[in-house]
Amino acid sequence: MGRKIYPDAKKLLICADSGGSNGYRVRLWKIKLQEFANKSGMEITVCHFPKGTIKWNKMEHRLFSHISMNWKGHPLTSHDVMVNLIGATKTKTGLKVGVKIDKRKYPTGIKVSDQEMEKINIGKHNFHGDWNYTISKN
Template identity: 50%
Template sequence: DCKKKEKVGAFKNAGTTYRPKGKPVEVNVYDFPDLAVGKAIPYGVYDVARNHGFVNVGITSETAEFAVESLHRWWRLVGRDQYPEATGWLVCADGGGGNGSHKRGWKFHLQELSEELGLPVTTCLYPPGTSKWNKIEHRMFSFISLNWQGVPLDSYATVVSLIAGTRTKGGLRVKAKLDKRVYGKEEITDEQMAKLNIVEHEVNPQWNYTIYPRKKVTKTAEGGAVSRKKR
């Protein structure tokens, strides 16, 4: 899920932190967008079982393609080493933003991801107004906010460093990477949607469904997938 977007620059960040006496960090009086270096869009993936997280920090837009790419990055950098015998994914996410239930691109790019991995991807979206029960909010995002409180997010390096430096006594560990790709608006046609290999669940099918690869695949040694050739 996506954390609140942040302006990157010499802006006040709510909270307090220790500084040498008489040496405060100077920030802008105003937080006008034109004073910013850019914006940071932290999209997080939280592993409930391991209490580990991954945050992909985007710089352009929170799109469906960006959301799925964040999941893909987690798999490439973290997931496939921790779950080499995985037979499928279960993604629990809010029903808005880049992974919104109404976003065609979310399902379309999940189909691409499913085929590349050779694994089914089951999605369970939280209904409207229930995001506070999403574990990523109070088990990871809240601690990231505590870790960077009072520290101006003056550069992307600072944002990534503070996210990756988030730790708790309960064992939370977080990795973070900057995503410099440009994500823009896209239109997914009815024809593309009709080709999805999606099975909706019996209960609340608008929020719960599984997407399967459209072709048979076999895993490679690197954890990716290749097509099986017909004999």
């Protein structure tokens, strides 16, 4: 979705929480980011919020409050209903929400070796390098 709006982008900033599939210790997350950096040519900077502090993410507050107001009173009976309600969310200041269901199947239980991790072109930032890093094209 972002490629259409920002076709000349050279960098991407991802603000993520510290748990789940995109946690700062998740090896497969970093492998997939490296693959994306290689494919897109973009430099990807990731800044993880410390555990339990995702509530500080201003974008989430700005976005989810409007989504919640938009689907208030509507029973969430299917994925299509949720996608349509989220996709219809707009703010007075011009924020429009884009949403799409990813129906692809993803394998589970993938193990990432130390050798694969060594191939990641990762630059840890000076401040909390485990949480803040940049992955560049190999």
